[in-house]
Amino acid sequence: MKILVVGDWHSELHEQAVFNAFQSLGHEVSKFSWHDYFKPSNRIDSFYKKLQNRFIVGPIIWRLNRDLMSAAAGFVPDMIFVYRGTHITAGTLKKIKQLIPGATLVGYNNDDPFAKGHPYSLWRHFFHAVPVYDLMLGYRHHNLDDFLRIGAKRVELLRSWYFPERNHPVTLSAEDTSRYECDVVFIGHYEADDRKQYLEELVRHGFKLKLFGPEWNSKLKESPELKQMLPVDSVLGEEYNKALCGAKIALCFLSKLNRDTYTRRCFEIPATGTLMLSEYTDDLASLYKEGEEADFFKSREEMIAKLKLYLGDEKLRQAVAANGYRRVIADGHNVVARMEQVLDWVASVKLNREKVRD
Numbered sequence: 357m358k359i360l361v362v363g364d365w366h367s368e369l370h371e372q373a374v375f376n377a378f379q380s381l382g383h384e385v386s387k388f389s390w391h392d393y394f395k396p397s398n399r400i401d402s403f404y405k406k407l408q409n410r411f412i413v414g415p416i417i418w419r420l421n422r423d424l425m426s427a428a429a430g431f432v433p434d435m436i437f438v439y440r441g442t443h444i445t446a447g448t449l450k451k452i453k454q455l456i457p458g459a460t461l462v463g464y465n466n467d468d469p470f471a472k473g474h475p476y477s478l479w480r481h482f483f484h485a486v487p488v489y490d491l492m493l494g495y496r497h498h499n500l501d502d503f504l505r506i507g508a509k510r511v512e513l514l515r516s517w518y519f520p521e522r523n524h525p526v527t528l529s530a531e532d533t534s535r536y537e538c539d540v541v542f543i544g545h546y547e548a549d550d551r552k553q554y555l556e557e558l559v560r561h562g563f564k565l566k567l568f569g570p571e572w573n574s575k576l577k578e579s580p581e582l583k584q585m586l587p588v589d590s591v592l593g594e595e596y597n598k599a600l601c602g603a604k605i606a607l608c609f610l611s612k613l614n615r616d617t618y619t620r621r622c623f624e625i626p627a628t629g630t631l632m633l634s635e636y637t638d639d640l641a642s643l644y645k646e647g648e649e650a651d652f653f654k655s656r657e658e659m660i661a662k663l664k665l666y667l668g669d670e671k672l673r674q675a676v677a678a679n680g681y682r683r684v685i686a687d688g689h690n691v692v693a694r695m696e697q698v699l700d701w702v703a704s705v706k707l708n709r710e711k712v713r714d
Contacts, residue, residue, distance in 0.1 A: 357384070358433045360427065360428060360437070361375045363438065363439035364389065364439075365387070370440070371387075374437060374464075378437075380692055381692065388424055390420045393405075393419070411477050421444065421447075424448060425448060429456070432456055433459055434459060435459065435460045435702050436452065436460070438461070441482055442478055442481060444481060445484070446481070460705050460706060462490065462698065463491070463492050464493040465482070468616075471613055486503055491509070491701055492508040494511055495513075495514065496513075496615065496616065497639065500513060512701050522594070523597060523628055524597065524627060524628060528602055536598050537603075538566040539565070540563050540564070540607060541565070541607070542568075542607040543600065545570050545572075546571040549609070556582060557656045557660060559581040563663060563667070565585075566599065566602070566603065567582070568596075573586060600630050601630060604630070605633050605663065605666055606633070608621050608632055609634075617637040617639035618640050618643065622640060627689075630677055631650070631676050631677040631680065632650040632651070632680060633663070634651075634652050635653065636654045637652075643687070644680060649676065650676065651666070
C-alpha cells in the first residue's frame, strides 16, 4: 500500500512514529510536513509567520495546502493519514478526493479540540474537515461521540502507544544512578490542576522525588517543598527511559485540559518495568488490574498510603511492576500494533465503499 503521512512533524513521537511503523510493516510511505513553512529567516519574518501559524490564516496556509494537493497527486497514495490536521482545509481534502478517488482519508488527533480552553482559531479548519475524512480516529472515548456529532462518517478509538526501542528496562550506570535513582518520579508538564499539591504532599512525607518536564520552573519558586528541585529540566529519548527506570515508582497525572482518561505514559511506564501509580479512571482500570498490574489513587491520602505500601514491600512492588510489564506487551500497545489496527480499519472502509458502488 502507498501511504502519505501528513502533519506538522515537530516531534519524533507523533508523525514520525506513524511513518516508521507503516514503513516497518512493508508499505511505501511518503511524508508531507508543514513545520518548515513557518521557519523564520529574520525578526520581521518571524512575526509574520508566527501570526499565520497561530491563527492559521494567510498566504502560507494556502501555499501549504496547495503543495499538499500537488504532493498527493504526484504520489497517488492509497491512504492519506493526517496527524492533527489543524492546517489542512476541507476544500483541500475534497480536491484530493477528486484527484485520487481511490484514496482513503484518515484523520487522527491526540489533543482534545472539543475541551474548554482551546482557541477556536486553532481548530476551525479541522472541525470543518471532519466530515470529509473517510475515517476519524479519536484518542479518547468521548471524542468519538464529538466527531460523530459534527458529521464524521466513521470513527474508531486509536489509543497512544509506546516504542519498544525507546521504552524498555535498562540497567543504569553509576553516573545515571546518581542522577535518576529515587523513590518516586514524575515526568510531565505542569498543569494548573492539583498535581503540584500532590507532589508537595509526597515530599512532606519524606519520599525522595525526582521531577522532570516543561513549565515547572516558574511555578516552584514559592513552594517550600519543591523549590530545591529548581531548575527542573525535561528528559527526552534515552534519558527519559533512564529516568523511569531509575525510579521505584512512576506517578502519572492526567491532563484536565484534554479531559484525559489515560495518557501515553500509561503505556511507557509499564514498558520500562517500573511500577505505575496513576490517578484513577475507569478507563485505566480497564487496561490494568488494580493492585496487580498497576495501581491508582483518588486522593492525596490514598496516593501516600500506596506509596508507603509499595516502598515498604519490595517483593510486592516488583511483582506488580513485572505484571504491568507483561500486560502492556501482551495487549499490543506498541506503535506498530496500533498501525496494524489502522490498516485493518482502512481495509474495512475500502470494502464498504466497494459494496456501495456495487
